[in-house]
Amino acid sequence: MPHPDVPISSPELTPTLPLHEVPFAHMDVVELGAYKKWKADVPFEIRSLVEGKLMEKKVRLGREELPSVAEFYEGMKTLLVNPQADVTTLEIAPVIQKQLAALQRIKIGEGVVNVFAALADEKIGFEVKANYVATKLEPRLHFLRDRDRRLVEQAREQDKGIEVTGEEEEEEYSPHRAPSQESEGLPSEAIATIAPFFGGYVTDTAFDLYDPVTITWKKSPRRHQEFPEQELDTARGRIYRSSVKNSQGIVKLPRHWGVDRASVKWVGAVPEAWSLIHDQDGMVRLRTSGSESGVYSIDIAPSSDAIDLAPPEGDVPAVNESFSQEIEAFAQELFVSRISFGAKVRRLASKIYGHLEYDMDPQWDAVYKADTSRYFESIWEHKKAKCDEANTMLTRLLMKQGVHARFMGGHSVRAKSPAGEAMLMESNRHAWSMAWDDGTKEWIRLDATPAGDPNVDQEEQKQDLGEGDYGEQEAEIMSEEELEKRLAKMEKEESAREVEQNPELGFAKEAGCTPEVARDVLQKIAELRRKYSQVLQDADRQWQKLVRENTKERIVDRGPVAMSQMDEIDPDELVSGYVEVLAGEKDPLLGEREEIEKKKEKWFGGYEVYIAADMSGSMDETLNGVKKVDAQRDMVFLLVDSVMTAAVLARQKDRSVKAPMPVRVSVAVFGQATEVVLPLTGEWTPKEQVKLYRALDKGAGGGTPDHVSLAQLRQAIVESTKTEEEVRAKKPVLKKHGWKMRRFVIATADGGSDDASAVKRANEALKAEGIPVDLFLLSPEGDENLKQAAERAYQSVTPVSDVGDLASKGLTRLTRRIAEAYKQTV
Numbered sequence: 001m002p003h004p005d006v007p008i009s010s011p012e013l014t015p016t017l018p019l020h021e022v023p024f025a026h027m028d029v030v031e032l033g034a035y036k037k038w039k040a041d042v043p044f045e046i047r048s049l050v051e052g053k054l055m056e057k058k059v060r061l062g063r064e065e066l067p068s069v070a071e072f073y074e075g076m077k078t079l080l081v082n083p084q085a086d087v088t089t090l091e092i093a094p095v096i097q098k099q100l101a102a103l104q105r106i107k108i109g110e111g112v113v114n115v116f117a118a119l120a121d122e123k124i125g126f127e128v129k130a131n132y133v134a135t136k137l138e139p140r141l142h143f144l145r146d147r148d149r150r151l152v153e154q155a156r157e158q159d160k161g162i163e164v165t166g167e168e169e170e171e172e173y174s175p176h177r178a179p180s181q182e183s184e185g186l187p188s189e190a191i192a193t194i195a196p197f198f199g200g201y202v203t204d205t206a207f208d209l210y211d212p213v214t215i216t217w218k219k220s221p222r223r224h225q226e227f228p229e230q231e232l233d234t235a236r237g238r239i240y241r242s243s244v245k246n247s248q249g250i251v252k253l254p255r256h257w258g259v260d261r262a263s264v265k266w267v268g269a270v271p272e273a274w275s276l277i278h279d280q281d282g283m284v285r286l287r288t289s290g291s292e293s294g295v296y297s298i299d300i301a302p303s304s305d306a307i308d309l310a311p312p313e314g315d316v317p318a319v320n321e322s323f324s325q326e327i328e329a330f331a332q333e334l335f336v337s338r339i340s341f342g343a344k345v346r347r348l349a350s351k352i353y354g355h356l357e358y359d360m361d362p363q364w365d366a367v368y369k370a371d372t373s374r375y376f377e378s379i380w381e382h383k384k385a386k387c388d389e390a391n392t393m394l395t396r397l398l399m400k401q402g403v404h405a406r407f408m409g410g411h412s413v414r415a416k417s418p419a420g421e422a423m424l425m426e427s428n429r430h431a432w433s434m435a436w437d438d439g440t441k442e443w444i445r446l447d448a449t450p451a452g453d454p455n456v457d458q459e460e461q462k463q464d465l466g467e468g469d470y471g472e473q474e475a476e477i478m479s480e481e482e483l484e485k486r487l488a489k490m491e492k493e494e495s496a497r498e499v500e501q502n503p504e505l506g507f508a509k510e511a512g513c514t515p516e517v518a519r520d521v522l523q524k525i526a527e528l529r530r531k532y533s534q535v536l537q538d539a540d541r542q543w544q545k546l547v548r549e550n551t552k553e554r555i556v557d558r559g560p561v562a563m564s565q566m567d568e569i570d571p572d573e574l575v576s577g578y579v580e581v582l583a584g585e586k587d588p589l590l591g592e593r594e595e596i597e598k599k600k601e602k603w604f605g606g607y608e609v610y611i612a613a614d615m616s617g618s619m620d621e622t623l624n625g626v627k628k629v630d631a632q633r634d635m636v637f638l639l640v641d642s643v644m645t646a647a648v649l650a651r652q653k654d655r656s657v658k659a660p661m662p663v664r665v666s667v668a669v670f671g672q673a674t675e676v677v678l679p680l681t682g683e684w685t686p687k688e689q690v691k692l693y694r695a696l697d698k699g700a701g702g703g704t705p706d707h708v709s710l711a712q713l714r715q716a717i718v719e720s721t722k723t724e725e726e727v728r729a730k731k732p733v734l735k736k737h738g739w740k741m742r743r744f745v746i747a748t749a750d751g752g753s754d755d756a757s758a759v760k761r762a763n764e765a766l767k768a769e770g771i772p773v774d775l776f777l778l779s780p781e782g783d784e785n786l787k788q789a790a791e792r793a794y795q796s797v798t799p800v801s802d803v804g805d806l807a808s809k810g811l812t813r814l815t816r817r818i819a820e821a822y823k824q825t826v
Helices: 029-041 044-054 067-081 094-104 115-120 126-157 325-335 341-355 363-369 372-382 387-400 458-464 480-501 503-511 515-531 533-549 571-582 628-653 686-697 706-730 732-736 756-768 784-793 803-823
Strands: 106-108 111-113 192-195 200-207 209-211 216-218 238-244 248-251 257-259 265-267 274-278 284-288 294-302 405-413 422-424 429-437 442-446 551-562 589-600 607-615 663-671 675-681 742-749 773-778 796-800
Touching: 029 126, 029 480, 044 067, 044 115, 044 126, 067 094, 067 115, 067 126, 094 106, 094 115, 094 126, 111 115, 115 126, 200 429, 209 387, 238 248, 238 284, 248 294, 284 294, 325 341, 325 387, 341 387, 341 429, 341 442, 363 372, 372 387, 387 405, 387 429, 405 422, 480 503, 503 515, 503 686, 515 533, 515 628, 515 686, 533 628, 533 803, 607 628, 607 706, 607 803, 628 663, 628 686, 628 742, 628 773, 628 803, 663 686, 663 706, 675 686, 675 706, 706 742, 706 756, 742 803, 756 773, 756 784, 773 784, 773 803, 784 796, 796 803
Parallel strands: 607 663, 607 742, 742 773, 773 796
Antiparallel strands: 106 111, 192 238, 192 422, 200 405, 209 216, 238 294, 248 284, 257 294, 265 294, 274 284, 405 429, 429 442, 551 589, 663 675
């Protein structure tokens, strides 16, 4: 990846392979991380333009940006496609041309970089791209934003802003035509202004009720509440100016915009009191205590918590109006098709848009309203329509298909005052529709206005209707979700490769230990598995044998069967059989035959192994040349490794077991420190392995308080038994089939107990519960006194003088215990 300060030798860098054919398959973990940071740090307009170019997609930009910045982005879009284009040929302000030209030749070291060529080059990483954006592009964008605000303020100081009159809110609206009023030049007043300029849809009303007799839109009762505090994107902020009429002023807002409640300023007389409110459709009003007019300004900006149209309530009202057979059939067929809801409503709007012709001639008003029952049929027949007629038709047709829809009113703004203000006037009033997508829980804006309305940006309208081949506003190589999935997958693959190349490092990372400890543990496990491979294989075969042999005979009733196949004749069936014989049936169906078949009923319960290991001071001594604590460590490791591995193998080889088969182990140590070092668990990951290794590898010391260790394990057994009973109570079928856990206790010691009577009581309690306790006594051969003392306390005692055989003996005994326990229920 090139360094940000290394000059690019050629400004005309073009990809050798189109990215839409191989979508960024070259991105490794490092580059994906850089892309993630790019997505977090770079403004989305720049990201959309750059990523759209990399994917060879057209990108549409929103209208939220300030005018100079919007022009800069339009120029940037061209230069990403052709980095060497002459900026003086672009239809943008000279000051913006100058900024773009400077970015075509940025001096870095001894070379020159074309920033647009670098951003458009797929071979240059996103870290470098983000560096160019942060150090070269964004300072120029800040300059342009400040310039726009400064120009507006200068114009206001020179009193170049036009007069604002405000207007009263309409409670009803009927599509109508009025004689056109042509005038030369720009008007000297407007309903409201937005500065710096904003061009696009500005909303001031929403209608949800319709009277087909009078062709009138009405509103549901308004529910007003105080306007909340909002977080505004002040970098894209504007100043809205208008007037209050008869104590109420409408604040007309672009969709997803909010207002700064604290920014209200009055020009001239200040009302005694005022409040900012909104209704359920997100329409904002400024109310005053008096009835006099008053000019005000307020800051508005895009907002992540802007108030939108409320979700619809109740059912869609019935629509009884008649439409042309052509458009109604089209709508019905469209809404049963298997395409997305968004595609359906856009195609319907596009159908109306393409069929009608824009026309303002007032004569058609009388023609269409001559028979209101044929209002929509007449419009379709004559094809002449303007925005409110076309979108009334669209809204009602959507409702007839069961879609919640709204008829929207406001302005489509394109006019600009000498001071650079957007002018909201009577002449640029506009209407459109909104459709509720119940799947995404969002409103979709639609505009079926026929082509030719001078206030509508025709290109934007085509894009909204899906007429163009444009991508989404925020084009992106991959979404946040896709990026995280890809990163996780690649990190996992990289980690797997790392573990494959260096198992110790992977083990250490998962266990949270040093590579040195990981090496010791891995070597010990490998050594034990190699040394006791035959014992381990015998244990595994024993378990698999138990699974195979767990076969029960089950009686299966079959019937009805033919008389010739019955085991015995049921007298109750003789009459019906006789009738069938008379009817000509030679071998009538009389009843049932009992059949016995062998059926595997694999209702296995699992088992738990509890181990108590002696870490008293005498365990540091040797017996027949072998250190006792080391032999014990080998045995415990082998036991745990074997039972956990066997359980996994059993589950893998036989997946038809009808009940859970948990296998768990718990290990406690007693000596200078007496504690449960491995609480009852079914996990045998590097984390457990290292934990157990460290506990058994510590230096031995202290007395032999095995009674305390057994008490700790007994408490764990009590808790586990309680959980087992709760499981069986919730699933009676488990109890029916004799499903239960088997439990086994293994202990090691090399001397007399600190409290032999307590050890005996613990053994007797465990025996009463059907839990065997096996002690492996590490003692010199022939030490009968030590053996007899141990036998008085423990259920079973196995003396071991050759401690090198301890691991093998311990695993063999446990395997037999498990086999015996399961055979009892076969």
